[in-house]
Amino acid sequence: MPPAGQTLSASVELALVPEWSFSAIYPVAPVSTKGPASLECLTWDVDVRADGTLFDKRTAAEVTYLYWEATTNAVRPPSPPLEDAPEAFNPAYAVMTPSNSVLIDVSDVPSYIDKALSAMTLHTEARTSFITYWLPAILKHKYIALRFLPQAVYEPAAPMHVTPIPDVVTRVFMLFRGIEAENIDDWRADALQASPETWKNVVRVDESKARDTSLFRVLEWGGMEVKV
Template sequence: MHIPGTLTPPSLSLPLPPRPAPQPPRQGPLSLFKLPPIRRDPPVQSEAQQSSDVLQAINISFPAYLRPAPASFDVSEPGLLGKKISRLYELIDPKVGYTASNSKFIFGNSYLNNERTFSDYGIVSGDTILLNPGSRPRKPVIYLYPPSSLADVTIELALASSWSFSAVHPPPRTTVPPGEPYTAQSLTWTVAAEPDGTLVDKISGMEVSYLYWEAVAQPVTPGSSRATTPIADIETFDPAHPSVKPGDSVLLPTSKVPGYLDVVLKALALHTEARTSFITFWLPDMLKHEYVALRFVAQEAYERAAPMHIAPAPDVVTRVFMLFRGVPVSDLGLWEAASVRAGADGARFWAGVVGVDAARAADSGLFRVLEWGGMEVQ
């Protein structure tokens, strides 16, 4: 009861109504990438979290467009967050089973600069980043067959700025072409060449059967590259945007690929050893798929991406470069045109696409150069 003239005691607080449960964020359109959310401000970390002695872990995931998508995994190391992004390449290679140096990391819808640290991007232990595998041109090899012994042959190979050399044998002289962007590269071999194909490198003294190189293409998000439609047109080949589509390829069950390639490669002027090396090199990668779509790049397009100059000038240069990709069974309906094309005369078809003069390429009275290589398109 309240007595007049006295102060009213403060009323007791009534219980607050229950707070509504937080709503999950609205999902936007599905993306080929499962990207972590954008973090606007770096989170505040305790001194213990920042310590270089604390074990810190990052989850690595892969783009959804890879089928089958590899399983995600964790990498950990004391003080990892304070190290450069480039450190991840060394940590993940044993886990993914291939050299990841041609891949790119993504966090918050942005590519990560290899020279910056994880902390620079506000990444904390337990966060997930995306590993976007890049396509890598593999094992282009160059054979030289002069009609008689040549004491000095100079081979200069240049690359467009969308890729760069990653492995070369024998060791060449490497330069940046005058007037080209710093990302462009060229290398030079000087060899003695024999009619049977034996080469002696003038710098190292090594005796080899061919010149070997590999390159790393600039990693990109999945996109389109202009392929040729119809194939007979001159295409643009960009190693950073490789493309294999139903309109420019053939589709085969993996079991039929070796026989198909043997016939086609023979028409493309590859001799027995080259055909065998080509097929056995790529077969393990193809056997990972039930169906494979493949195509060969026109020499004119390939030459623009990797121009080669040889002195003395050869009479015949044949450059064969294959692109292929696995096709899941669920997508076979989209590849009917490529499947039909596989039933045609592949030897004649691809010889026309690549632009090969098989008769001159087999003439031992001419100075002949042969190169083959390829790339799996992810």
């Protein structure tokens, strides 16, 4: 959102790696391809108001946020990562292990996520929308493993360019999966021990800027269920 008392005209361009394809978009925007890899991309042109609401110029829709959803495409099996290579996020082959994820009883998941998102500066409406969107899928399991991706790891899978350039961009992306009863002991023995507040450091949220209402701030939140 822009500084208090101002309305800002902005353009938001979003592209996806080939392992993802847009499946739902709102406000509706045309999808095109770009570059040698034929990445799917779209652009929203909006007026951003100080209260955080948006006016989409193409459809004349007034919205509280821009929405996109994608399906995964198994383009090709990934090559094994080189030892000590930086982590990379491939949507079609997302990696969740006890060493990078926490294990939580499903009854404790909503509270854990709420506290994590709050620490990452998400406001009440965003936290509520996040949890209620994923809750039906989460409740299908007895135990959940989850992690939040560092922004630098998530960004290459869904590069986003906003004009004018924001003062701060916060992109929060969660991975989760159900853990079967026969695997619980292995996960309990090695699962990451992390308080909800720890994830703001993993994601690398600039908390002071993200809470500064005098700045032009962009917040994106989303997630993905990993099925194995």
